Amino acid sequence: MIKKLRKAVLPVAGLGTRFLPATKATAKEMLPVVDKPLIQYAVEEARAAGIEQFCMVTGRGKTALVEHFDVAFELEATLRDRAKSDALAALHGAQSEPGSIVTVRQQVPLGLGHAIWCARAFIGDDPFAILLPDDLVLADKPCLAQLADAYYETGGNVVAVTEVPHEQTNRYGILKVGSDDGRLVEVTGLVEKPDPKDAPSNLSIIGRYILLPKVIEYLALMERGAGNEVQLTDAMARLIGEQPFHGLRYEGRRFDCGDKVGFLEAQIAFALKRPDLADAVHAFLKNYV
Numbered sequence: 481m482i483k484k485l486r487k488a489v490l491p492v493a494g495l496g497t498r499f500l501p502a503t504k505a506t507a508k509e510m511l512p513v514v515d516k517p518l519i520q521y522a523v524e525e526a527r528a529a530g531i532e533q534f535c536m537v538t539g540r541g542k543t544a545l546v547e548h549f550d551v552a553f554e555l556e557a558t559l560r561d562r563a564k565s566d567a568l569a570a571l572h573g574a575q576s577e578p579g580s581i582v583t584v585r586q587q588v589p590l591g592l593g594h595a596i597w598c599a600r601a602f603i604g605d606d607p608f609a610i611l612l613p614d615d616l617v618l619a620d621k622p623c624l625a626q627l628a629d630a631y632y633e634t635g636g637n638v639v640a641v642t643e644v645p646h647e648q649t650n651r652y653g654i655l656k657v658g659s660d661d662g663r664l665v666e667v668t669g670l671v672e673k674p675d676p677k678d679a680p681s682n683l684s685i686i687g688r689y690i691l692l693p694k695v696i697e698y699l700a701l702m703e704r705g706a707g708n709e710v711q712l713t714d715a716m717a718r719l720i721g722e723q724p725f726h727g728l729r730y731e732g733r734r735f736d737c738g739d740k741v742g743f744l745e746a747q748i749a750f751a752l753k754r755p756d757l758a759d760a761v762h763a764f765l766k767n768y769v
């Protein structure tokens with residue numbers, strides 16, 4: 481029986497060193513694309529895929545992420561007094577169901593695999609999604625909802641994948657590919673950040689996963705991989721052959737918001753999709769190109 485997907489883990493303990501000084505006193509996941517922080521895009525995308533329960537794996541200096549989804553009583557009362565209904569409406573997506581967000585701390589920066597292992601009590605025996613808020617996907621149907629369809633089709637582990645230029649394989653988890661129908665790809669191997677000369681393909685994992693809980697057993701071994709970190713990719717690789725494992729070529733455009741250029745491009749792409757901003761942004765862009 482395929483269990484319903486209700487849980488998501490959001491690893492948000494990273495230091496955000498690539499965005500210093502902006503991230504000196506604030507979480508990088510609070511950086512906005514247009515007017516919404518990265519973390520809220522991830523939470524809204526997850527909700528659209530049926531996720532009801534969230535676990536943020538946080539660290540020191542990340543309290544704003546939890547505050548963001550709380551009720552801001554004084555702010556809302558003030559906005560109501562002043563009849564600022566648009567501003568009140570803007571707060572809507574930042575409101576969470578009572579009890580739907582829990583946090584655990586990743587006390588030491590031992591990598592993404594270790595961060596996910598820190599959420600093991602939350603995960604329990606259930607399938608779970610992982611969203612890395614740095615990866616933003618602009619799509620008609622939200623990326624995680626596409627991945628959830630693939631999970632219900634296959635009943636196994638699924639990761640969102642996209643082709644990258646061959647020289648960039650050392651930035652991502654890379655697939656070794658079996659059968660491939662152009663949409664769903666059978667995964668026969670996984671390598672974290674291989675040198676282009678060793679890469680089994682140029683099909684890379686983006687920050688969207690749906691995994692069965694068994695992966696936690698392999699994470700618990702705490703084996704160090706690339707960068708001397710506990711890599712999620714290595715633990716996932718051990719599932720191949722034991723459980724179905726597929727890559728999904730999702731429809732949409734991914735922006736790597738952990739990178740300055742990717743982050744700037746996301747601002748433009750998301751602004752151009754906004755009816756209230758598109759014309760003005762389009763007009764000023766002509767001055768720069």
Ligand code: G1P
Binds near residue numbers: 653654672684686713
């Ligand atoms: C992580 C994963 C990598 C994946 C990437 C997607 O790397 O380890 O397999 O391809 O996210 O964004 P990071 O970006 O944390 O270095």
